[in-house]
Amino acid sequence: MPASLDLAQHLPVAALLIAVLLLAAFLRRIPIVGRLFDLSLLLGLAFILATLVDQRGRTNPYVASIMRALNLAPTAEQVTGKETRVRMSPDGHFWVTVRFGDTTRRMLVDSGATVTALSADSASDAGLDVQQPALPILIRTANGTIHAQTSTIDEMRLGNVVARALPVVVSPAFGDVDVLGMNFLSRLQSWRVEGNTLILVPHHPQERPAAA
Numbered sequence: 001m002p003a004s005l006d007l008a009q010h011l012p013v014a015a016l017l018i019a020v021l022l023l024a025a026f027l028r029r030i031p032i033v034g035r036l037f038d039l040s041l042l043l044g045l046a047f048i049l050a051t052l053v054d055q056r057g058r059t060n061p062y063v064a065s066i067m068r069a070l071n072l073a074p075t076a077e078q079v080t081g082k083e084t085r086v087r088m089s090p091d092g093h094f095w096v097t098v099r100f101g102d103t104t105r106r107m108l109v110d111s112g113a114t115v116t117a118l119s120a121d122s123a124s125d126a127g128l129d130v131q132q133p134a135l136p137i138l139i140r141t142a143n144g145t146i147h148a149q150t151s152t153i154d155e156m157r158l159g160n161v162v163a164r165a166l167p168v169v170v171s172p173a174f175g176d177v178d179v180l181g182m183n184f185l186s187r188l189q190s191w192r193v194e195g196n197t198l199i200l201v202p203h204h205p206q207e208r209p210a211a212a
Contacts, residue, residue: 077159082205084159088196096180100156101126105178109198113181116153120172123151130170137169146173156184160205163187 077086077096086094086109094109103125117139123130128151137148148169156163163184185191190201 079160079205082160082201084161084200084202086159086198086200088198094198096158098156098158098178098180100153101128107178107180109180109185111182111185113179115183116166116168116181117148117174117179118151118168118170119174119176119178120170121176122178123168123170126153128153128168128170139169139171141173143173146171148173157206159200160207161188161200161202162204162206 077084079085086096089095095106096109098105098107103122105122118126118128120130130149130151133150137150138145139148148171151168151170153166153168154164156166158180166184166187185200187203188200189203192199
């Protein structure tokens with residue numbers, strides 16, 4: 001009896017799917033409408049694929065590097081005068097390309113994070129010396145409280161901004177998302193959000209290095 005009830009709950013969805021497929025088959029028989037339908041379907045699939053690649057490129061450095069090589073991922077940040085300006089991403093967040101150690105990462109700018117946080121993979125790829133602190137470091141996240149280790153980034157570059165001897169916390173629990181926190185933002189002369197643009201103003205702007 002429970003199985004039959006579950007089946008009954010899915011019948012409306014199944015009926016709607018069948019109706020859509022039948023309508024699509026009918027429309028494709030009409031020459032002009034069929035071509036428009038095929039074009040719409042192709043554009044829809046392309047949009048879904050582009051969205052998936054864009055989202056993956058924000059957190060996966062290998063996907064991001066491929067996108068940059070193919071010129072599919074224009075840099076979100078732009079140096080204008082003494083400022084580095086960052087466009088808001090479609091997801092409503094600010095993502096930046098940051099260089100430190102031996103690696104380049106896409107990082108989420110989060111003014112609600114007290115300290116810059118790296119995934120274990122990012123710390124390893126950058127060759128950081130990760131240490132277990134004498135006193136446990138507990139960090140509250142959306143998934144609960146986690147334990148973290150510590151390290152220091154000798155030099156971090158973002159646009160025309162350079163931060164040196166930047167303390168960070170490291171944990172596998174961060175997944176593949178790296179976060180740029182307030183201990184980085186507080187080193188700036190100023191930072192602000194105007195409309196859909198994050199504006200970073202360093203004390204001593206430095207030339208942006210050539211892209212790798």
